[in-house]
Structure formats: C-alpha cells, structure tokens
Amino acid sequence: MRLEAAFKMRQTFPRLINPLALLFSVVVGALLQAEDWTQWRGPARDGTSRGPIWPETLTETNCSQVWRVPLGPSYSGPIVTADRVFVTETKDKTTEIVRALSRRDGKQIWQAEWSGAMTVPFFAASNGSWIRATPAYDGESLYVAGMRDVLVCLDAASGQERWRVDFVDQFKTPLPSFGFASSPLVSDGFVYVQAGAALAKLDKHTGKVLWRVLQEQGGMMDSAFSSPILAKIGGRQLLLVQTREKLCGVDPIDGKVFWEQAVPAFRGMNILTPTHIGDQIFTSSYGGKSFLYQVSGPANALSVNQVWENKAQGYMSSPVVIGDYLYIHLKNQRFACLDVKSGKAMWTTKPFGKYWSLVAQGERILALDQDGHLLLIRANPEIFDLVSSLQVSKDETWAHLAVSGNEVFVRELNALTAYRWQ
Numbered sequence: 001m002r003l004e005a006a007f008k009m010r011q012t013f014p015r016l017i018n019p020l021a022l023l024f025s026v027v028v029g030a031l032l033q034a035e036d037w038t039q040w041r042g043p044a045r046d047g048t049s050r051g052p053i054w055p056e057t058l059t060e061t062n063c064s065q066v067w068r069v070p071l072g073p074s075y076s077g078p079i080v081t082a083d084r085v086f087v088t089e090t091k092d093k094t095t096e097i098v099r100a101l102s103r104r105d106g107k108q109i110w111q112a113e114w115s116g117a118m119t120v121p122f123f124a125a126s127n128g129s130w131i132r133a134t135p136a137y138d139g140e141s142l143y144v145a146g147m148r149d150v151l152v153c154l155d156a157a158s159g160q161e162r163w164r165v166d167f168v169d170q171f172k173t174p175l176p177s178f179g180f181a182s183s184p185l186v187s188d189g190f191v192y193v194q195a196g197a198a199l200a201k202l203d204k205h206t207g208k209v210l211w212r213v214l215q216e217q218g219g220m221m222d223s224a225f226s227s228p229i230l231a232k233i234g235g236r237q238l239l240l241v242q243t244r245e246k247l248c249g250v251d252p253i254d255g256k257v258f259w260e261q262a263v264p265a266f267r268g269m270n271i272l273t274p275t276h277i278g279d280q281i282f283t284s285s286y287g288g289k290s291f292l293y294q295v296s297g298p299a300n301a302l303s304v305n306q307v308w309e310n311k312a313q314g315y316m317s318s319p320v321v322i323g324d325y326l327y328i329h330l331k332n333q334r335f336a337c338l339d340v341k342s343g344k345a346m347w348t349t350k351p352f353g354k355y356w357s358l359v360a361q362g363e364r365i366l367a368l369d370q371d372g373h374l375l376l377i378r379a380n381p382e383i384f385d386l387v388s389s390l391q392v393s394k395d396e397t398w399a400h401l402a403v404s405g406n407e408v409f410v411r412e413l414n415a416l417t418a419y420r421w422q
Helices: 003-012 018-033 122-127 167-171
Strands: 063-070 084-091 095-102 108-115 141-146 150-155 161-166 185-187 190-195 198-203 209-213 229-233 236-242 246-250 257-262 275-277 280-284 290-296 303-310 320-322 325-329 335-339 345-348 356-361 364-369 373-378 385-391 402-404 407-412 415-421
Touching: 084 415, 095 141, 108 150, 141 190, 150 167, 150 190, 161 167, 185 229, 229 275, 257 303, 320 356, 325 356
Parallel strands: none
Antiparallel strands: 063 415, 084 095, 095 108, 141 150, 150 161, 185 190, 190 198, 198 209, 229 236, 236 246, 246 257, 275 280, 280 290, 290 303, 320 325, 325 335, 335 345, 356 364, 364 373, 373 385, 402 407, 407 415
C-alpha cells in the first residue's frame, strides 16, 4: 500500500477500532522510516543506510525470512521501493528478464524480457554468463543494463518499454567481453553509463545520447567494471569515473575531462566504485595498491595528486567510510581498516570470504559474503569487532545487499529472499 493511499484511508475511516488503528500506525511508521534502495550501493551510491536503527545482534529470531522467490541467475542487486522490488535474471542463456515483485509478499506484478544474453570468455566462465549491472530507479522509470551493451528504460508501474539504446549497433563498438558490468547512474534529467567503450550521457526521457567521452577501443581490455558516481569536489559537481586503467574527473554538464589519473592494476582490474571523501578520492585495484588522491585547483581547472598509497589490494568489494576510517574487503579475502588521513592499516583480519558487499549505518556495518553469511560488525579502528553472523542463504550471494527500513533483501544466485528484523 502506498503512503498516500494509507493516509486517505485514515481520513476516510477516522473511527477505526483501537487495535486496527494501532496496526495502521505501525505500518505507516515503518513506511515513513524506510528509505528506498534505488540504485547500485543504495540511495547515496556509497553503501550507507539511513533508515531505522539496526538491531544489536542478528539471530534467527530477530531476523526472520518473510518470503523467497526462485529466479534465474543474476549478479544485479535488487532495487527496493515502498511497495515493490525490482530484480533481473538471465533465462536459458538466451533471454534477459526484469521482474517487479510485491514488497509485501514477493508476488509478481509485471515482467519484461528481451533476447540478449551472451557468453563470457572461457577463463571467466566460473563467474557466469548472466546479467551483471544493478538497475537504477528514479521514481517513475527503471533503467536496466543488458549484457550486450543495451540500456533499456522501463515504466516502473507497468513494465512497458519506453526506449532502448543498443550501444554496439549505434556506435559500432565491439561487445564488452564480460558484458555490460557498470551500473547506470541517474541524476536530474539524465542517465550516465560506461558503455559502448566510453562514458555517455543520455536524456533519461528519450534515450538520446548527448555526449560521449573517455572513448576507448572496447572489447576485452576496455570494458568498464567500475560504476560512476557524482560528487561535489573543489566547489563543483563532478562525475568520478574509473575506467579499466584510469580514475577520471568529468564535468557532468558538457563532458569536459578535467583530469585522468593512471591506476596500476593487473590486466586493468580496476573494479571498485570510486570513494569520495571530501575533496579526496580513494580507490584500490587487483594487482595494484590502495590510493588516496587529493583534488585541487580552481573550479574550472581541477587537478589530482596522490596523498598516500598502501600495499593493500582491493578486488570487487567497494568500501564504506565511517568517521576517519575506511573499511574494505581485499583481494586476499581479508577485511581491513585504513586510516583515511595517513593510509595506515589499523588492522587486517584472517581470510574471511572471497567477496563482501557492505552497507554501513552509524558505527555498524552489514556484510554479505558470497557464501550467504550476513555479518554484523561494529566499526572500530582498534580491533575487528564481529558482533554476530547469520546464514541467510545456502546458495551463492554475489549480488549487492539491499537494506530498506527494517527489511534486508538478499539476491541469491537463483532466488530473491526478503528478511525482516525486529
């Protein structure tokens, strides 16, 4: 039930008996506190949750399954709104599917699909040949990246297709060898995507491509893994974009590239989403190191300089920042805390899972590893403080965790499960 309908009901039936009125109060209160999970890594694109306070610990009693829906495989994280959840999947290695499910019970509201799956190179076969990027939602439309470098805009209410852009067809670029992996970014009236061997800005209402910059050859070594973010740096709004080899600052209005900073990595394995900390940017790469860069200069001529580096190597897990510390899961499967000011490693754990998706709230962190363990961690620069761990799936869980209100949505490889905590 949408909020406006709920308030209308209360106005229409003001003399509900007390138990029903109390139930209504609880439901509306939960909806008011819930924050939609609208895109890759959440509403602010930084892995933070600003909803109601999380429980002190996780147990099967206070974090219970609400519903579970079997699906085809996908690495896309779920998109969560007040009344529905959007998910993607690949069927029979030939068809990509988008579903809108009821947030209340998981029942399907609509389904959209198109032909368009592809096979990744043999050496990456263990990572699967299914849809990867997390969609973006702006309140009216859902923007979905299909593996074959196709961006599809769907009406979020009905699932009807509004427009699509086939970057391979339109710009004659090669298919990305690992599929369209970069998640779209929606801001104001525009969509920004790393597709078609470039960074592109599109009109979100029509799909018209307004400009393309950072153009490369595409194919095996130039298909982006990272996802762009918007950040206010040096007194102006910037797109922070990480290609396979460079970290770049781009003007979101006209596409002017202010600076390009090489980021060493094994075979261009720059995967993390850039992390914005004031006028500084953190990134870390597979086969490289961790780096903090300072952006400076006048607003029309920004430049970037390295502040520090650390031998720690990130992989696929984008970090969260809490206070003056950065918490990151590394290529060597360890979890680490880095001092933002100095780059010093405060602590590093033993090996602890191949991949974690991270969501932070206050001084606590939720981490979902690839084996279906949900970890509740207290952010503490002195020690690794694991509060509790709960098995939430027996299947692989590589997709990013979503948190909205008092509910947690886990995209298993072959299902979507909703949990609710007390």
